[in-house]
Amino acid sequence: MKVALALLAVGVVVAVFFRAAILTPVAFRPVDLSGKTIVMAGGTSGIGLEAARRFASWNATVVIGSRSRAKGERVSADLLSTLPPESTGSVNMLDLDLASFASVKEFATTVRAAYKNIDVLALNAGMHGKEHVVLTRDGNEETYQTNFLSHYLLTSLLLPVLRSTPGARIVHTSSAMHYLGSLDHSVHDAHTRNADSATARCGIKSYCDTKLMNVVYSNWLDRTEPDVSSVATHPGLVSTDLDRNQPALVAAAMRAIRRATSRPASDGAVTLVTAATLEDPAWARGSRNGRGVYLEDQCIMNECVERCSLCYHVEADPGGGMRPHAISDDVEEQEWLVQQAKEIVAEFL
DSSP: OHHHHHHHHHHHHHHHHHHHHTSOOOOOOOOOOTTOEEEEESOSSHHHHHHHHHHHHTTOEEEEEESOHHHHHHHHHHHHHHSOTTOOOEEEEEEOOTTOHHHHHHHHHHHHHHOSOOSEEEEOOOOOOOSSOOBOTTSSBHHHIIIIIHHHHHHHHHHHHHHTSTTOEEEEEOOGGGGGOOOOHHHHSTTTTTOOTTTOOOHHHHHHHHHHHHHHHHHHHHHHOTTSEEEEEEOOSEEOSTTTTSOHHHHHHHHHHHHHHSEEHHHHTHHHHHHHHOSSOGGGGTTTTTOOEEEETTOOTTTTHHHHHHHHOOOBOTTSSBOOOGGGGOHHHHHHHHHHHHHHTGGGO
8 A cells, every 4th residue: 555655646746747847838829810711520529629719719710520410519609609709710510420431421522512712621530449349330440440541531532622722731630659550561451451350450559550640641642742731740648538438447547647647638739720820831831842740749840849859759850840650751651551541432532
């Protein structure tokens, strides 16, 4: 008992120090988004919700995909009630279930019919997978589809509008956990789809893999789409409900840890918001010669690089942001991943 109490005391001290020394105050950079349309996958909770609140308060038209219509209506009412009186922003909730390719296509079709321009596509939705294989109605492992395949499909369907919108950007919410991910060709190909219970990578492994895929795909887009900028971000340690699919005790423990050591979602949204709205950043002008940028925990354009390098033990990138997993710049791996996704979603393109 004494040992347990001592460890608990040490943990509390470390958590307090961490919050005070590392989780420094954050600051948003207000931008007038009048006339801008921002489409979000993952905007009804956590950092997505707080990012949507900022976008709308800065006069943007915000379109959010929501799996639950009832929750979407509640969130929409909440967002609209908190807008400053002078804001001209608006919020439009549409049905979107990333575990269904048909739902993704319906969402994209509705967006294309309603909006002539898309200035930002924020691919923020994500989940921690369960410790066993759960298949979607499309026959893919759930995390693989929700965190990557459906993002690929949605982006592909909206690219014509993005290409025709001057200065359009795509922002992918990845994670520092992507450094622990892998692209296993035998597991994630168009035939296996991470769905074979004998070989599937589940739970945290699938989460890390799909977050790596987000960065790889972002870099592929930045290399192949000259008229659209693509950037991947890690929001830092943020208190959210990301662990809701874990076993009850694990989820409860993770929530407690996140509350003790992490920023609130309102602060955690700063990287996504800044990546989406930073005016005329160098990476949006193509200064990195087709290599996509990865921004970690507010490290925008090499600001606060020293602190981030200390915190995450990763190398600053001279072109802006941090250096992601080395595989993300491998053109062959980029092409392989995109080809598998294209084959899997082919009938919905």
